[in-house]
Amino acid sequence: MQPFAQRTKEAGDDLRKRKIDVLQINMGKYCNQACIHCHVEAGPGRKEMMGRETVEATLRFLERSAIPTVDITGGAPELNPHFDYLVESCVRLKRHVMDRCNLTVIFEPGKEYLPEFFQRNRVEVIASLPCYTEENVDQQRGDGTFALSIRALHILNRLGYGVPGTGLDLHLMYNPLGAYLPPSQDRLEQDYKRVLYEKFGIVFNRLYCLTNMPITRFERLLRVRGEYDRYVDLLESAFNAATLDKVMCRNLLSVGWEGSVYDCDFNQMLDLPLRDRHGGPLKIWELAPEAVEGHSILIGNHCYACTAGAGSSCGGTLLP
Numbered sequence: 001m002q003p004f005a006q007r008t009k010e011a012g013d014d015l016r017k018r019k020i021d022v023l024q025i026n027m028g029k030y031c032n033q034a035c036i037h038c039h040v041e042a043g044p045g046r047k048e049m050m051g052r053e054t055v056e057a058t059l060r061f062l063e064r065s066a067i068p069t070v071d072i073t074g075g076a077p078e079l080n081p082h083f084d085y086l087v088e089s090c091v092r093l094k095r096h097v098m099d100r101c102n103l104t105v106i107f108e109p110g111k112e113y114l115p116e117f118f119q120r121n122r123v124e125v126i127a128s129l130p131c132y133t134e135e136n137v138d139q140q141r142g143d144g145t146f147a148l149s150i151r152a153l154h155i156l157n158r159l160g161y162g163v164p165g166t167g168l169d170l171h172l173m174y175n176p177l178g179a180y181l182p183p184s185q186d187r188l189e190q191d192y193k194r195v196l197y198e199k200f201g202i203v204f205n206r207l208y209c210l211t212n213m214p215i216t217r218f219e220r221l222l223r224v225r226g227e228y229d230r231y232v233d234l235l236e237s238a239f240n241a242a243t244l245d246k247v248m249c250r251n252l253l254s255v256g257w258e259g260s261v262y263d264c265d266f267n268q269m270l271d272l273p274l275r276d277r278h279g280g281p282l283k284i285w286e287l288a289p290e291a292v293e294g295h296s297i298l299i300g301n302h303c304y305a306c307t308a309g310a311g312s313s314c315g316g317t318l319l320p
Contacts, residue, residue, distance in 0.1 A: 013241075017253075022070075025073070030046045030075045038217050039213045048258070071098045087123060097122075107148055107152070119160065127156075127204075130175050130176075132191070153202045181238060209312070240310070243319060247313065270300070
């Protein structure tokens with residue numbers, strides 16, 4: 001494999017941070033699901049969760065910055081006891097809040113209030129639904145997950161989410177079930193909208209396609225299936241230099257559950273943090289917002305997943 005750094009050099013792009021538009025906060029690895037593709041390796045047995053002191057430090061950083069959007073993720077971030085406080089604090093700071101929700105979390109004990117909480121705080125919901133068929137979703141996320149996800153989407157729709165004119169955005173997130181690239185996002189969105197409306201009466205705003213990153217849990221699955229080498233070769237061969245200008249790490253800053261700072265969530269899971277002047281992991285309470293722009297982005301061969309084909313990011317494909 002040709003090193004990704006060599007590809008970017010040949011493309012004449014040294015990949016540096018621009019103005020940060022999104023502060024992505026990972027509240028921990030605790031989750032009520034354990035999906036086979038999850039690069040976070042989240043699950044019910046994980047204990048890592050962001051504490052109140054780190055939440056406060058992150059809010060102080062946000063307040064000193066002009067970053068307009070906060071993207072909250074996990075695990076299932078809603079299971080962190082400080083989730084509500086973080087959301088309400090961001091809203092008080094007049095920042096737009098996005099929540100990456102697995103949908104089934106709202107049926108966990110004591111979490112039934114979440115849809116109304118989202119509505120009250122005008123939270124943008126990005127909901128995981130890797131397919132529109134029950135068999136495929138349950139295969140990837142566990143038996144019964146699809147039925148619960150449909151119930152959750154009905155609840156959100158009744159509150160106005162995904163309904164034109166309400167301003168309550170509901171987006172769905174698709175990722176492939178195997179070792180292949182996502183199809184055309186626009187065409188797949190049309191299929192999702194048609195099937196979900198005809199079968200269940202569900203509406204939503206946009207579909208985001210995410211290429212699976214061959215790291216952590218998904219890497220192990222690929223190796224067990226004997227598909228790892230073929231998949232990474234596919235990603236390398238599909239490298240598209242046109243995506244480099246739009247990769248999410250340029251405008252996003254990721255904060256880990258323990259306060260370390262990263263260029264993206266994938267680097268976070270590979271333990272590739274920004275470094276302080278002593279070479280240690282840089283913490284959010286040590287970082288000045290004005291010091292981020294122009295910072296060199298830490299890259300590796302895993303970055304081929306974000307630059308393959310039409311590109312991939314937390315906001316879906318990068319190119320039309």
